[in-house]
Amino acid sequence: MTAGPGQASxxxxxxxxxxPFAERVAAALGTALAPMEEREFxxxxxxxxxxxxxxxxxxxxxxSLSGDESGSATTGSAGCCSSSPG
Numbered sequence: 001m002t003a004g005p006g007q008a009s010x011x012x013x014x015x016x017x018x019x020p021f022a023e024r025v026a027a028a029l030g031t032a033l034a035p036m037e038e039r040e041f042x043x044x045x046x047x048x049x050x051x052x053x054x055x056x057x058x059x060x061x062x063x064s065l066s067g068d069e070s071g072s073a074t075t076g077s078a079g080c081c082s083s084s085p086g
Contacts (some may be wrong), residue, residue: 015048021075022062 009033014022019033026033035051050059 008057010060011054013050014062018062018064025062043060
């Protein structure tokens with residue numbers, strides 16, 4: 001994940017449930033996961049907040065689509081959501 005001249009590098013976020021898999025993806029892309037805050041509330045609701053500015057940046061969020069906690073790419077699926085400026 002490299003940026004072109006005059007562009008900031010894309011950001012890759014991953015909640016804790018997907019972190020082991022996302023760390024391997026980030027390493028393969030030559031980048032690190034961007035820092036984020038996660039909170040889980042009693043009713044099962046979650047709050048996620050980036051700890052770095054995402055303004056004008058290309059952003060990717062990796063989240064597990066299965067209940068498997070191993071983070072294995074072979075036993076479950078991972079979803080990726082992208083948001084590009086403009």
